[in-house]
Amino acid sequence: MRHITEDELVLYHYGEARRRERIDEHLQSCAECAATYRAIAETLALVSEPEIPERDDRYGLEVWQRIRHDLPVQDAPWWIAWYRPAAAAAVAVLVVAAFIAGRYWPNGTNQPATPMQAADVLADASERVRLVAISDHLEQSERVLLDLVNAGGRELDVRDQQAWAADLIDSNRLYRHAAERAGDDTVASVLDELERQLLEIVHGPSTLTPAELEAVRARLDAAALLFKVRVLSDELRERELAPNPKRT
């Protein structure tokens, strides 16, 4: 008789298990699984809803008063759902394509000058797409690195961080190539360093002892990678918002 795993029982508890009837039947006949399920349910019952401090109807106004003078500059509107790795990868492909096209696009020096040429518009748009895509990519990478660096415990399971890092490697490579082609050495250099660290994470052990985690932290500290990623991300956001001199 195959027992029900703890993970399946957690899903069952929350009403998300597939084959719920089969689990019902199994729990009726298997004392071992029934005991495990009871233990899970009892544990979860201990984690009761916290008592949330009351906030009255004026609270929204209070929040507004606190933030109204700190409202930041709004980002330019973008229509792509940047936060999904698949979309980011697709954007990376577009960015690379735009740069390859840019290399072979007539540069306009032999053409009659116009106030705003099509090539300028395309270059401007592709540059902004590139900046937004890379800064979003850097923010996601920063989250993975922070998640790893701030992890704790005697034996740390980092499979999720590895899967997350693996999702980012392909995009990172494409952005790095695009930056190299664009002659953007600063961006290329940080992405190169980031790629190496992401690869180290992906190909490293999936369970870390505190000493191994400390070694990872030391490696990231030595490269000052988190600092570089954060600074570059901020810089790209500023460049993204800066007016294009060709348009002014």
Added chain:
Amino acid sequence: MTASDAPAVLARARQGDSEAFRALVERHSRSAFRLAFRMTGNEQDAEDVVQESFLRAYRHLGRFEARADFGTWLYRIVANCSVELIRTRQSRQQRARMEPLEDLERTPAAGGPGPDRLAESADIQRRVEKALEDLSPLERAAFTLRHHEGRTIDEISRTLGLGTSAAKHAVFRAVRKLRIELSVIRD
């Protein structure tokens, strides 16, 4: 869609109209606070998350799809701001590492309160809070969304920008850790 989320209000807010944005803040602050408090377990942290979330929402309003629901979009921002705050908080605590849970007495002292009395004491709450504190930021966020907010694994995955498998395993690991840490109360 509520009056304050009417397309016209959203459109004005997206164009930088601060009065329109004010209507959105007034409308959604309380629900944002409730979520932030559940996620962080701390009143001041929840206040910080609410403010940061609205500032972030304002900055990124241009990326908000006009047809989408502002409340749902803000919910994701609040959840992710909470994760970031927990991460920062844990990082701070790690530097001034406090007594780990395993060093707390694992079994009641002889002659101490029995399980029934213990179950009614504030000690349970303290241990639960400590056990939650010891989860990683993502585990805590995923667990809170599943356990207190009643979100499905798919919804958690979308909210936190994780793959479904990562969201699921974050919940599993959280429950596993809680079982270990709280076993002393149940036994």
